[in-house]
Each structure stands twice: as structure tokens, then as C-alpha cells.
Amino acid sequence: MFTLEARTLPSVRAMWLAPLAALLLTLLGGSVLFAAFGHAPLQALSVYFLQPLASVYGIGEWLLKATPLAVCGLGLALGFRAKVWNIGADGQFTLGAICAGGLAIACDGFIDAESLWIAPAMALAGIAGGMMWAALPAWLRTRYGSSEILSSLMLAYVAPLLLGWLVNGPWRDPAGFNFPQSIQFADAALLAPLHEGARVTLAFPVALVLAGLLCFVQRYTYAGFRLQVSGEAPLAARHAGYSQRAAVWIAMLTGGACAGFAGYAEVAGPLGQLQPSVSPGYGFTAIIVAFVGRLDPRGVVLAALLLSLLALGGEAAQMTLDLPAAISGVFQGGLLCALLACDTFVHYRLRRVYRKPAAHTS
Amino acid sequence: MFSPRRRQLLQFAAATPLAAAFASVPRPARAAFPKPELPLKVGYVYVSPIGDAGWTYQHDLGRKAVEASFGDKVMIKVIESVSEGADAERVIREFASSGYGLVFATSFGYMNPLLRVAKQFPKGIFEHATGYRQAPNVGIYAARYYEARYLTGILAGRMSKSGVAGYVAAFPIPEVVMGINAFMLGMKSVNPQAQVKVIWVNAWFDPGKEREAAATLVAQGADVLTQHTDSTAVVQTAEDKGAYAIGYHSDMSKYGPKAHLSAATHHWEGYYRRVVQQVLDGSWAPDNVWGGIKDGMVGLAPLHPAVPAEVGALVATKKQDIIDGRLLPFQGPLFDQAGRQVIGAGAKLTDDELLKMNYYVEGVVGQMPK
Amino acid sequence: MSLSGWLPILAGVLAAATPLLIAALGELIAEKSGVLNLGVEGMMLVGALTAFAVASGGAGYAAGALAGALAGVGLAALFAWLTLNCLASQVACGLAITMLGSGLSAYAGRDYVSRTLDGMALIPLGGGFGFDPLIVTGLLLTVLVWYFLQRSRAGLVLRAVGESPATAHALGLPVRCIRWAAVLFGGACAGLAGAYLAIDYTPMWVEGLSAGRGWIALALVVFAGWRPGRTLLGAWLYGGVGILQFHAQALGIAVPAQFLGMLPYLATIVVLTLIARDPLTQRRHTPASLGQPWHPHA
Incomplete structure (x- = not known):
């Protein structure tokens, strides 16, 4: 019989070994799965993990897909450290897209190639939109004490309906044959690709800078310290006079701002217009990203890259190996469960419990 | 993935002013798309799982008909459940850059991503179901x-x-x-x-x-x-x-x-066979097809x-x-x-x-x- | 409208509410023990496929429903192991479980999409009336869950664990075992709700059959303020709004679909706020340790 025992300090060795163990487990499981389909496991795994990165374009796509996950995940991780559970990043992402896109549509008549102000204005609008959608649960939590987990989740379902109404009605492209989508944004309103022919935009380096900034805030600033204390030891925080309300507001607004920016980067980047659905669940996947990244900004970026690679690998497996799309879902879900399980050993160690210690002395 | 909704296809085509505006790019000479090397690689992009009935299932019947008719001359791959967002462009481009000479994209929402890819791969041939924008290497098709x-x-x-x-x-x-x-x-x-x-x-x-x-x-x-x-x-x-x-x-x-008295059915077999034949013959040119019962669609x-x-x-x-x-x-x-x-x-x-x-x-x- | 006009509407509301009700009751028990399981949608899908596979394989509807519930239990066990034994985040694990459940059911169910199945037969009451066994199961389950939580000693223990696991542990209660049981019960209910969709309501199997009902069930638990009776009312309300707006449409009344779609979610937020405003109600019904991992040696 084994039991878990809390470590006084997180184990550095386990920190490195846990993801490796999870990966190993998944690779083993994946091999069995692929072998069951009649594919050589090694070849299948290389299709899954290496083929997507075989070209510059592929690498660009990898970073592009990781960007919204990383940006949303970074904002969420900060909140989760303070034990503020914002799980509505998907709605904040959509609101960011709506506000940024709305600005581009409203200004379409009078912007030209010289209008350098439009891109930052849209970014700010996106951030404001995301913050607005996050402010509501923050206000309900601080004013009435209602759980932000649930109110932010509910708002995540309201946002796409709002977007659906906008693109079906007031923002529908007049020349678009009554299809529910907006006009395509003017070139000045779009984020230029980082590399000729690729699609990854400035938003990815912004994500990296953001990760660095959050690392700094968490480690070296008083505000970061207070946030962490109010998460890990709420009583101590209260004793020290740190405001719990401030922690909630900071955590929610940061999460909302990040998700809103990611929404902006998506519509001003690969989409280039508003359509009835702008997020295939980025905000939800970002929650997993935040935890797989252990709520550490560096880890979050790595986790976002991993999940993005899995999605790309799923497409490569369909194209090269004729594996059905559903198999990727199984593979991804399995890997996530393995990662979450293995991470236990960072904070806990296994200890053998002897039911009858006297009888079993060795 | 977590979305309770699933968007799908829409429909469109024909000699619309917009389509005409794009089509008025001077039509390329016939030789613009020479006979391809065999086997011709053909990619299909579906918006939903294939299933057993419905929009994508009918397209897949068309895909199977092409396979049955052309045998070794074609090599077909399918990617299903591709959402109509940022993923679509990558999937279409992945086909184009891996030597797929012909790509069928079977949902309205693929229109703009497809046009962007088509511009980058002028030698590839693209066919878009139910859209309204054409290009020198993009044909559009739908049915009445x-x-x-x-x-x-x-x-x-x-x-x-x-x-x-x-x-x-x-x-x-x-x-x-x-x-x-x-x-x-x-x-x-x-x-x-x-x-x-x-x-x-x-x-x-x-x-x-x-x-x-x-x-x-x-x-x-x-x-x-x-x-x-x-x-x-x-x-x-x-x-x-x-x-x-x-x-x-x-x-x-x-x-x-x-209960089932009859059904209004879609048939893409004939159209897909025709397009593949044209591409194999080197006679393909972008077209705007809105076929009805007469055309067997x-x-x-x-x-x-x-x-x-x-x-x-x-x-x-x-x-x-x-x-x-x-x-x-x-x-x-x-x-x-x-x-x-x-x-x-x-x-x-x-x-x-x-x-x-x-x-x-x-x-x-x-x-x-x- | 005459009685004969209302009857089909009432029957429709009852039927539409059933999958929401069953899944929500299961989640309610899990949440009362302090565990937030966001994997309901995934467990529903796995339950739906398993039930359909068993029932369409000729084993009968009862076996199908049972198998669906067991499949839900299976996935819930993985969730329980991850969150209760490995102490991983409940929110992240719930989402991962939904991913896994959707993927598993989509993959394993590919051969079942072309199969057909007749809906479950009604149990006749005479006079041309009858009742659907699973709808009745949902209603009975409501009573059982209410009795369990409000009147039984075991229910009291469960609530104590959800309120303060540390105190419960100090009293010598097996906190982890109780939470395991609550999560497994939640999984069985989600699986059964999926089974109802697949072998009784629609009846069919297709990828993504539950179409977001698992998420609505989650909202419903909160909307009901963690009370079984209100869960029933809430499920009827959710189901009823859907059915009534269809009737309104068919009568030619314009319905603002998007705004109507927002209604359940906004209503949940309002109720959540109302509960939270009154500290006494909140203390009485909201499980205080919801979503927080707990470990005896932590």
C-alpha cells in the first residue's frame, strides 16, 4: 500500500522527470494504438511529432497555433496562482475578437496603407473587450461573492451567441450574399506575417515577451508576491493586509486582457474577418495549457507549443497514415491525463505505508 | 472541440457580379495547367466527420467514385472535421505544398483561406464548393x-x-x-x-x-x-x-x-469524375458550375x-x-x-x-x- | 389550447429535460462532496456510445442503459484517480476528460453511425397512455437524491465532506472514499443521461451526439443552487423554453434565437448572484470546498 506524502519543497528532479515520464507513457500508449492500426509505431510517431516541423512553413504554423494558447494560458496561470479560477477565457477571447474586429469594420471607410494607428488601436480594443468580459465575474465575486468559476464559464457561452448575432445582422458583409460573415479587414488592420509565406505574426514574439514580463512580475515584484500569497495562504494574506478583492480584480483583468489580445491577434492574423465562430475552444484548451505548464510562464509557453504540435500532428497523421481525426482526440486526451498525473510527484512523494508495522519489519 | 456548435457548409455560386468580377481576370490559355504526372494526387477537405448520411457523406461518395474510376491514376487523401477558421488554410496549404495537384474544399467557410493558398500555389488546381469567389486556378461548384x-x-x-x-x-x-x-x-x-x-x-x-x-x-x-x-x-x-x-x-x-417518401439528394460523383478527367487531360480551366437535375448533380x-x-x-x-x-x-x-x-x-x-x-x-x- | 394540445408539449418538455436532469443530479452529488467535474460532456458521450452499441447489438435496452452508466463510471474513475489520488487540478482534469471522452467515443463509434435502433417502448398505463422508463428513472432519481441529501445520515456525511474535508477527516470519516463514490455516482448519471439520448430520445449514435448538454447540466446544478428539487424545476425550465420557442416559431411568432440562447446562461449568473448575496443560503447550500483538492497529509 502506497500513499502520497507532501514534499516540503517541490522536487527539482521530479520537475524534469515528470513530463518525461508522461511523454514516455504516452509514447508507449500511442505505439500500441498505432500498432493496432497496422502502422509501424516509430514511423507513426515521427509523422505525429516530426513531420509537422519539417519545413519553415510548418514551424510557422506550429508557432501560429501555439500563440493563442500561450497568450490565454499565461493570463490564466497568473490568476490560477492566486487561486482565482477564471475558466471563461474562451468568452474573453471572443469578446476581444468582437471589439477589435468591430473597430476594423467601423473604420474600414477611412483607413489606408498609411493608417499605422489602426493596428495598435485594434489591439487595445481587443484587450479592453477581454477585460470587460472578465470584469463582470470579478465584480460579481468581489461585490456578491458569487463563484467566478461558474459565472465566467457561463459568460463563455454567451459570447459566441453575441458574435453570431453580430455577423448575422448588423456586421454582415453587404456584398457577401447574406452569408454570416463580416467584410475582410483592410490590409492596414492586419498583422503582417513574420516571415514571407508563413502565417505566424508579431503576436508570437509578443507572447514570449509577455511570458518574460510575467516571470519578472511573479519573481521580483511585490505585487506578484502578494498575488501568490493570497492564493497559497489566504489567511496570511489577510493578516498582512493584502486585499483579497485586489487579487481577484488583478487576476481576472490580466486573464481577460491576455485572452482579449489573443482574440485580436486571431482576427487580425489568420482570419482577417469576423465569422460566426472565431475560437475552436482556445480558451478552454488554454486552461489545460496553464496546468500542464505548472502555472509557470515558461512552462505555459512550452505546454502551448506541445498542444499545438499535437493538433498539427493529428492532421499529418490523417494525411500520411489515413488515421481518422478521432484518434488524435484520444491521443491528446491520453497525453494530458498522463501529464497531469505525473505532475503529482513534483509536490508529493510516494511513501510506503505498512498496515501493521510491527509484523513487517525487514 | 468544446464548442457545442458545429458550423458547416453553406452554399453558393453562379454568374454573380462578384464572381464575375473575379472571373474577369483574363482566362488563362488552356495550356496553363499541363498534364500532371501520374498518379495525380487529389486532396479532399471535409468540414465534418464523414458519417453515414448528410453533406460530407455525399461528397465522400463522389470521392469514392473517383477512386473507382481512375484507379492507379489518382492518389486521394481526405482530411475530415476541419474547422472553418485558421486551421482550414493550413490544411489546404499542406495539400498544395505536398504535391497535391488538385484540392477539393467542400465547405463555404473555406473560401478566403482557399483563395489565399491558391495565390501562393499558382500551379495547383483548387475547386471550392458553394463559394462565390473564383481565381485563375480556383473553380467553384454547387448544385441547384x-x-x-x-x-x-x-x-x-x-x-x-x-x-x-x-x-x-x-x-x-x-x-x-x-x-x-x-x-x-x-x-x-x-x-x-x-x-x-x-x-x-x-x-x-x-x-x-x-x-x-x-x-x-x-x-x-x-x-x-x-x-x-x-x-x-x-x-x-x-x-x-x-x-x-x-x-x-x-x-x-x-x-x-x-415514413421516407423520397429525398432531395446531392450527387457529386459525375462532377468529381469530370474535373479529375479534365485535370488529367490537361484541359482544366476555372469554371463556375451551378448544376441541376439535368447535370445529374x-x-x-x-x-x-x-x-x-x-x-x-x-x-x-x-x-x-x-x-x-x-x-x-x-x-x-x-x-x-x-x-x-x-x-x-x-x-x-x-x-x-x-x-x-x-x-x-x-x-x-x-x-x-x- | 385544449388538454390534447398541451399534452404533447408537456411530454416534449419532460423528454427534453431528462438528459439534463439525470446528468445534473449526478454532478450535484459530486459537487456536494466538493469535487467539480467538468468532464460531464465527455462521460455523456462515452455513455451514449456504449449504450447504443450494447442495445443495437441485441442485448436489450436495460442492458444498454446499464452499460452506458458503467462506461460513465469508467471515465469518472480515471477522473477520480487523477484528482483525488494524484491531486491534479479538477478543472484541468475535467476538461482533459471531456477531450478524451469525445475522442474515444468518436473513434470507437465509427462503425455504429450507420446502425439504426427503434426507440425504447413505453410502459403502457392503459387508455393509450404510457410512460418512458428512463424519464421515470430521472424523476425517481430526483426524489432519491433529495432524500439522500436531506434525510439520510450518509447524505449528511457527504455534505460534511464537501463543507470541510479537514474537519470530516478529523472526525474519522474516509474523505477520499466518499469523494470517490460521489464522483463515480456522477459518472454513472452522466453515462445514463448519454444512454437516454442514444437509445431512447434520438435514438441514434453520431459523433458529438450530446451537442453541449453536458455543459448545460453543469450550469443547471448552479442554477438550482445545489438543490435536487430546483434541479428538476430548472431542467423543466431549460427543456421547456426550448420546446416552447419551437412551438412559437411554428405558430409564426418571431423568436430572437441568439438572445434566447443566451438566456439559460445569463439566468444562471443571476441566480448565482442571488444565492451569493444571502450569506445564509449560500452557507447552507453551496459546498464550501468545491473545486479544492484535499489530501490528508497535505
Whole structure:
């Protein structure tokens, strides 16, 4: 019989070994799965993990897909450290897209190639939109004490309906044959690709800078310290006079701002217009990203890259190996469960419990 | 993945001003796309899983027909469940950059991503279903589903005792509205008092909701049901409730052995074979195809044995009339729901007017969501 | 409208509410023990497929429903192991479980999409009336859950664990075992709700059959303020709004679909706020340790 025992300090060795163990487990499981389909496991795994990165374009796509996950995940991780559970990043992402896109549509008549102000204005609008959608649960939590987990989740379902109404009605492209989508944004309103022919935009380096900034805030600033204390030891925080309300507001607004920016980067980047659905669940996947990244900004970026690679690998497996799309879902879900399980050993160690210690002395 | 919704295809095409504007790029000389090396690699991009019936299933039947006809000369790959967002462009580009000379993208939302990829790969050939923008290496295709809808309307009008049909619809885009109106006009042509009650479920795919809507329509007196959504739930509900059903996309008789009168079906086999042949011959040029029953792109599933021979004969005659061009479903005089005349006797709706249709014709019950 | 006009509407509302009700009751028990399981949608899908596979394989509807519930239990066990034994985040694990459940059911269910199945037969009451066994199961389950939570000693223990696991542990209660049981019960209910969709309501199997009902069930638990009776009312309300708006549409009344779609979620937020405003109600009904991992040696 084994039991878990809390470590006084997180184990550095386990920190490195846990993801490796999870990966190993998944690779083993994946091999069995692929072998069951009649594919050589090694070849299948290389299709899954290496083929997507075989070209510059592929690498660009990898970073592009990781960007919204990383940006949303970074904002969420900060909140989760303070034990503020914002799980509505998907709605904040959509609101960011709506506000940024709305600005581009409203200004379409009078912007030209010289209008350098439009891109930052849209970014700010996106951030404001995301913050607005996050402010509501923050206000309900601080004013009435209602759980932000649930109110932010509910708002995540309201946002796409709002977007659906906008693109079906007031923002529908007049020349678009009554299809529910907006006009395509003017070139000045779009984020230029980082590399000729690729699609990854400035938003990815912004994500990296953001990760660095959050690392700094968490480690070296008083505000970061207070946030962490109010998460890990709420009583101590209260004793020290740190405001719990401030922690909630900071955590929610940061999460909302990040998700809103990611929404902006998506519509001003690969989409280039508003359509009835702008997020295939980025905000939800970002929650997993935040935890797989252990709520550490560096880890979050790595986790976002991993999940993005899995999605790309799923497409490569369909194209090269004729594996059905559903198999990727199984593979991804399995890997996530393995990662979450293995991470236990960072904070806990296994200890053998002897039911009858006297009888079993060795 | 976590979205309860699933967006899907829409529909479009034809000589529209916009399409014309893009098509007015001077047509390339025939030699622009020389004979490809064999085997020709062909990619299909689907918006949903293939399943057993519905929009994507019919496209996949077309894909299989190509495989059967061309054997070793083609090598086909499919990517299913590609969402109509940032992923679509990557998947299409992945095909283009891996030497796929021909890519079929089968959903409206792939339009802009496809055009961007096509621009980067001028030597690749792209075919987009249901869009309205062309390019020198992008052809567009769709079918006149409304022709079959009109015929199934006649069938419904003759088989219904109450004179009320129920229509479960997904989203109010012109393709869906066109189908409702054609069905109404067909029904009215045999029963001037006929009504079509419409329920919008706001989802392409939600079998539970589709069933609820169908049951509601039966409760409100409809005894023939049809749908423009992507599951077989409406046909199954009709079977349960003892009503008649008319399938859509695919022949759904298996799901309603007693109920399924017929179905307005899509057929891409002939079109896909033709395009692949053209590409193999080096004779492909971008085109804008909006084919109807005459072209074999739309059809009727076999009629149920319970349909009287005389009704079957009527439907067959009308079908021949449509094929010969003697009958146009949207022929004047045409009145909208409020009784206003849309076009006068002898006039007909142009393709352009059809493709933008956003009103109900007389006899449809319900209000179009705005 | 006459009685005969209302009857089909009432029957429709009852039927539409059933999957929401069953899944929500299961989640309610799990949440009362302090565990937030966001994997309901995934467990529903796995339950739906398993039930359909068993029932369409000729084993009968009862076996199908049971198998669906067991499949839900299976996935819930993985969730319980991850969150209760490995102490991983409940929110992240719930989402991962939904991913896994959707993927598993989509993959394993590919051969079942073309199969057909007749809906479950009603149990006749005479006079042309009858009742659907699973709908009745949902209603009975409501009573059982209410009795369990409000009147039984075991229910009191469960609530104590959800309120303060540390105190419960100090009293010598097996906190982890109780939470395991609550999560497994939640999984069984989610699986059964999926089974109802697949073998009774629609009846069919297709990828993504539940179409977001698992998420609505989650909202419903909160909307009901963690009370079984209100869960029933809430499920009827959710189901009823859907059915009534279809009737309104067919009668020719314009329905603003998008705004109507927002209604359940907004209503949940309002109720959540109302509960939270009154500290006494909140203390009485909201499980205080919801979503927080707990470990005896932590």
C-alpha cells in the first residue's frame, strides 16, 4: 500500500522527470494504438511529432497555433496562482475578437496603407473587450461573492451567441450574399506575417515577451508576491493586509486582457474577418495549457507549443497514415491525463505505508 | 472541440457580379495547367466527420467514385472535421505544398483561406464548393438543390392529408431559404391551400434539437416533415410519429422505412469524375458550375412504395419538365409571404436574385430570423 | 389550447429535460462532496456510445442503459484517480476528460453511425397512455437524491465532506472514499443521461451526439443552487423554453434565437448572484470546498 506524502519543497528532479515520464507513457500508449492500426509505431510517431516541423512553413504554423494558447494560458496561470479560477477565457477571447474586429469594420471607410494607428488601436480594443468580459465575474465575486468559476464559464457561452448575432445582422458583409460573415479587414488592420509565406505574426514574439514580463512580475515584484500569497495562504494574506478583492480584480483583468489580445491577434492574423465562430475552444484548451505548464510562464509557453504540435500532428497523421481525426482526440486526451498525473510527484512523494508495522519489519 | 456548435457548409455560386468580377481576370490559355504526372494526387477537405448520411457523406461518395474510376491514376487523401477558421488554410496549404495537384474544399467557410493558398500555389488546381469567389486556378461548384426541393414539395402536397408540411432548418442563409421556398412552391402547385411551417434550430447538427423541432411540427398538424440540417433525426422522428418524411442530402430511407417518401439528394460523383478527367487531360480551366437535375448533380431518391403510381408519374413528368427547361421552380407570378408581388407573370428570378434570397414566399408560416 | 394540445408539449418538455436532469443530479452529488467535474460532456458521450452499441447489438435496452452508466463510471474513475489520488487540478482534469471522452467515443463509434435502433417502448398505463422508463428513472432519481441529501445520515456525511474535508477527516470519516463514490455516482448519471439520448430520445449514435448538454447540466446544478428539487424545476425550465420557442416559431411568432440562447446562461449568473448575496443560503447550500483538492497529509 502506497500513499502520497507532501514534499516540503517541490522536487527539482521530479520537475524534469515528470513530463518525461508522461511523454514516455504516452509514447508507449500511442505505439500500441498505432500498432493496432497496422502502422509501424516509430514511423507513426515521427509523422505525429516530426513531420509537422519539417519545413519553415510548418514551424510557422506550429508557432501560429501555439500563440493563442500561450497568450490565454499565461493570463490564466497568473490568476490560477492566486487561486482565482477564471475558466471563461474562451468568452474573453471572443469578446476581444468582437471589439477589435468591430473597430476594423467601423473604420474600414477611412483607413489606408498609411493608417499605422489602426493596428495598435485594434489591439487595445481587443484587450479592453477581454477585460470587460472578465470584469463582470470579478465584480460579481468581489461585490456578491458569487463563484467566478461558474459565472465566467457561463459568460463563455454567451459570447459566441453575441458574435453570431453580430455577423448575422448588423456586421454582415453587404456584398457577401447574406452569408454570416463580416467584410475582410483592410490590409492596414492586419498583422503582417513574420516571415514571407508563413502565417505566424508579431503576436508570437509578443507572447514570449509577455511570458518574460510575467516571470519578472511573479519573481521580483511585490505585487506578484502578494498575488501568490493570497492564493497559497489566504489567511496570511489577510493578516498582512493584502486585499483579497485586489487579487481577484488583478487576476481576472490580466486573464481577460491576455485572452482579449489573443482574440485580436486571431482576427487580425489568420482570419482577417469576423465569422460566426472565431475560437475552436482556445480558451478552454488554454486552461489545460496553464496546468500542464505548472502555472509557470515558461512552462505555459512550452505546454502551448506541445498542444499545438499535437493538433498539427493529428492532421499529418490523417494525411500520411489515413488515421481518422478521432484518434488524435484520444491521443491528446491520453497525453494530458498522463501529464497531469505525473505532475503529482513534483509536490508529493510516494511513501510506503505498512498496515501493521510491527509484523513487517525487514 | 468544446464548442457545442458545429458550423458547416453553406452554399453558393453562379454568374454573380462578384464572381464575375473575379472571373474577369483574363482566362488563362488552356495550356496553363499541363498534364500532371501520374498518379495525380487529389486532396479532399471535409468540414465534418464523414458519417453515414448528410453533406460530407455525399461528397465522400463522389470521392469514392473517383477512386473507382481512375484507379492507379489518382492518389486521394481526405482530411475530415476541419474547422472553418485558421486551421482550414493550413490544411489546404499542406495539400498544395505536398504535391497535391488538385484540392477539393467542400465547405463555404473555406473560401478566403482557399483563395489565399491558391495565390501562393499558382500551379495547383483548387475547386471550392458553394463559394462565390473564383481565381485563375480556383473553380467553384454547387448544385441547384432547389430543383429537387420543388419536386419533393409536389410529393408532399399530394401525400399530405392536412396540407401542412413541417420544415426543420438550420441557419437562414440563402441556400436554406431557397430550399424552403422551392418546397413551398412545389407543394402549392398541387394544393393551393398548402402551408409549410418552418422551425429554425440554429445548429447544423444537434440530433436532440432536430427531433424536438420535428415533434413540435407534428404536434402542430404537419404530416410531412423535411429538414435542412445534417442528421437523420427528423426522418427518424417522422417514422416514430407516423408522419411522412422527405430526406435531404442523402437517401435516408434506411432511417424511416415507413415514413421516407423520397429525398432531395446531392450527387457529386459525375462532377468529381469530370474535373479529375479534365485535370488529367490537361484541359482544366476555372469554371463556375451551378448544376441541376439535368447535370445529374441533384436528384430524387426512389419513391416509397406507398406513393400512388399517379403521383409518381406526376413527379416524373415535372422532373422531365425541369430537365427540359419547361418548368422553372421560381417562375412568376411570385408573391412573398406578405402577399407582395416579387415578379410578375412570365418573369423569372435570375440566378443572382436566387443566390441572395432572404424572404419567404406565400404560404410559409413563421418569421425569418433577422 | 385544449388538454390534447398541451399534452404533447408537456411530454416534449419532460423528454427534453431528462438528459439534463439525470446528468445534473449526478454532478450535484459530486459537487456536494466538493469535487467539480467538468468532464460531464465527455462521460455523456462515452455513455451514449456504449449504450447504443450494447442495445443495437441485441442485448436489450436495460442492458444498454446499464452499460452506458458503467462506461460513465469508467471515465469518472480515471477522473477520480487523477484528482483525488494524484491531486491534479479538477478543472484541468475535467476538461482533459471531456477531450478524451469525445475522442474515444468518436473513434470507437465509427462503425455504429450507420446502425439504426427503434426507440425504447413505453410502459403502457392503459387508455393509450404510457410512460418512458428512463424519464421515470430521472424523476425517481430526483426524489432519491433529495432524500439522500436531506434525510439520510450518509447524505449528511457527504455534505460534511464537501463543507470541510479537514474537519470530516478529523472526525474519522474516509474523505477520499466518499469523494470517490460521489464522483463515480456522477459518472454513472452522466453515462445514463448519454444512454437516454442514444437509445431512447434520438435514438441514434453520431459523433458529438450530446451537442453541449453536458455543459448545460453543469450550469443547471448552479442554477438550482445545489438543490435536487430546483434541479428538476430548472431542467423543466431549460427543456421547456426550448420546446416552447419551437412551438412559437411554428405558430409564426418571431423568436430572437441568439438572445434566447443566451438566456439559460445569463439566468444562471443571476441566480448565482442571488444565492451569493444571502450569506445564509449560500452557507447552507453551496459546498464550501468545491473545486479544492484535499489530501490528508497535505
